[in-house]
Amino acid sequence: MSATGTRALRSSMCFFSSQKPNRPPSSSQHSTAYLSVKPKSVLHDHPLYTPAHQNISFQIKEKILCLELMGVDSGKALSQNPSLHTASLDSIHSIIYFLRSKGIHQNDLPRIFGMCPTILTSNIGTDLKPVFDFLSQDLKVPEKKFRKVIKKCPRLLVCSVRDQLKPCLFYLQRLGFTDLDALAYQDSVLLVSNVENTLIPKLKFLESVGFARDEAIDMVLRCPSLLTFSIENNYKPKLDYFVKEMDGKMEDLREFPQYFAFSLEKRIKPRHMEVVESETELPLPVMLKSTDEEFRKLIRQLDG
Numbered sequence: 592m593s594a595t596g597t598r599a600l601r602s603s604m605c606f607f608s609s610q611k612p613n614r615p616p617s618s619s620q621h622s623t624a625y626l627s628v629k630p631k632s633v634l635h636d637h638p639l640y641t642p643a644h645q646n647i648s649f650q651i652k653e654k655i656l657c658l659e660l661m662g663v664d665s666g667k668a669l670s671q672n673p674s675l676h677t678a679s680l681d682s683i684h685s686i687i688y689f690l691r692s693k694g695i696h697q698n699d700l701p702r703i704f705g706m707c708p709t710i711l712t713s714n715i716g717t718d719l720k721p722v723f724d725f726l727s728q729d730l731k732v733p734e735k736k737f738r739k740v741i742k743k744c745p746r747l748l749v750c751s752v753r754d755q756l757k758p759c760l761f762y763l764q765r766l767g768f769t770d771l772d773a774l775a776y777q778d779s780v781l782l783v784s785n786v787e788n789t790l791i792p793k794l795k796f797l798e799s800v801g802f803a804r805d806e807a808i809d810m811v812l813r814c815p816s817l818l819t820f821s822i823e824n825n826y827k828p829k830l831d832y833f834v835k836e837m838d839g840k841m842e843d844l845r846e847f848p849q850y851f852a853f854s855l856e857k858r859i860k861p862r863h864m865e866v867v868e869s870e871t872e873l874p875l876p877v878m879l880k881s882t883d884e885e886f887r888k889l890i891r892q893l894d895g
Contacts, residue, residue, distance in 0.1 A: 653680060662701030668708040678712045689715050693723055694738040703745040710748050721752040729760060730775045744779035755783065762786045767812050778815045793818050796826055801841050810848035820851055829855050837863055839875070847876045862886060869894045 654675060658665040669675050687700065695703070704711055713719050726732040726747075732740055741747060750756050759782050760774070768774055774782065784790055797807035797817075811817045820826060829851055833839040844850055853859050862878050865886075871893035881889065 651676065654678070654683070657683070658704075661704070663704045663708075668704065668711065672708040672712060674712040675708065683711050686711060686713060686715060686719070689719060693741075694735065695741060696738065699738065699742055703741065703748070706745045707749045710745075713748070719748060722748055722750065722756070725752045725756050726775070729757065730771050732775050736776075740775050740779060743776060744783060746783045747779060750783050755785075759784065759786055759790075762790065766808055768815070773815075781815060781818055784818065790818050792822065793820070793826075796822050800830060802845060806845055810845060814848040814852065816852055817848055825851060829859065832859065843875050850875060850879065853879050865890055 655665040655669070657680065658668055690700070690703075691697070710719075723737060726737060726740055727734065730740075747756070763774065763781060768778075768781075781790070794804070794807050794811065797810060798804055802810065830844075832855060833844065833850065850859075858879060866873055866878060869890050871890065873889065873893070877889070878886070
């Protein structure tokens with residue numbers, strides 16, 4: 592390996608150290624961290640060190656290699672976050688160290704950065720720290736459970752607390768979402784949804800098809816994922832099939848809003864067709880919630 596490649600490799604090892612940024616790991620730690628992530632042959636053959644890529648600056652090569660060694664798609668990251676081109680390795684290292692100090696594990700980082708590359712150039716003081724303060728103060732999440740929340744929804748780290756998270760939490764609480772644990776650990780995706788463009792339109796759609804507002808609110812409280820489904824790709828085709836093919840009654844959907852959470856092509860249609868062919872009847876929840884084995888057994892019993 593060239594001297595340049597060696598320096599890049601050593602510089603990239605900052606990502607795999609649990610030490611503070613100013614305390615570099617030993618050479619043995621470099622080797623161990625590197626071998627645990629990429630085989631040596633991969634680094635020798637890395638395209639960054641071929642003549643075709645000599646026009647790439649050494650600083651960019653360092654960052655690309657760091658991302659790749661960490662398990663992050665460097666091309667995607669640089670494309671989705673152009674600011675990475677000018678970010679220093681020290682600043683990226685500081686972000687990683689900050690996240691690790693909050694309980695995020697090293698092996699969580701590839702998925703987190705892969706989903707949200709902008710985190711790599713966030714400002715710790717104005718972007719990241721307020722999110723963890725929000726988790727602690729507003730959602731009452733203990734520090735030891737920060738990792739669980741962030742793993743569930745990494746997008747929390749790229750949301751403005753003032754403009755996104757707090758207004759969304761306020762709106763959801765007004766609707767009746769009072770279980771903070773559920774919002775933190777199960778339905779955190781609701782907190783990163785846009786109130787005006789995502790949450791409100793879903794409620795209005797349910798009202799537009801015949802549900803009273805209090806009925807629509809009760810439906811989303813019992814099945815929060817209703818607020819995340821696409822109106823065009825989920826609600827409309829499933830509602831159309833329910834009304835036209837299943838001859839269903841709207842009160843059945845009011846009682847079982849989870850209907851919209853099942854796949855139309857893989858669950859709803861095939862099971863409905865089997866029920867029709869067997870000339871039997873099954874309540875909507877029983878037809879969809881039962882396992883394949885339970886469903887077949889029910890059909891055989893009713894058919895016999």
